[in-house]
Amino acid sequence: MREYYSVPFRMAFVDGGAKSFMAAYNAWNGIPLAVNPVLRDVVKKEWNAGWIIIPDAGAMAHVVNLHRYYKTPLES
Numbered sequence: 001m002r003e004y005y006s007v008p009f010r011m012a013f014v015d016g017g018a019k020s021f022m023a024a025y026n027a028w029n030g031i032p033l034a035v036n037p038v039l040r041d042v043v044k045k046e047w048n049a050g051w052i053i054i055p056d057a058g059a060m061a062h063v064v065n066l067h068r069y070y071k072t073p074l075e076s
Contacts, residue, residue, distance in 0.1 A: 013049040020052035032067045034059040
């Protein structure tokens with residue numbers, strides 16, 4: 001993740017000053033990326049970035065219906 005997938009995002013935040021990004025639909029290590037703490041932990045703690053993470057259009061519904069990570073939309 002650190003050597004390949006996160007590199008363009010790190011460059012956008014650290015080098016380019018980005019302030020927000022959209023989480024992916026998929027899951028990583030069994031946790032949907034829309035709610036995965038790795039996003040917050042890396043962006044906030046390691047990159048020291050001012051940030052806003054938002055899910056894409058149907059991502060929160062996917063957390064319930066496809067990933068079954070939460071049982072209800074209210075939980076997600």
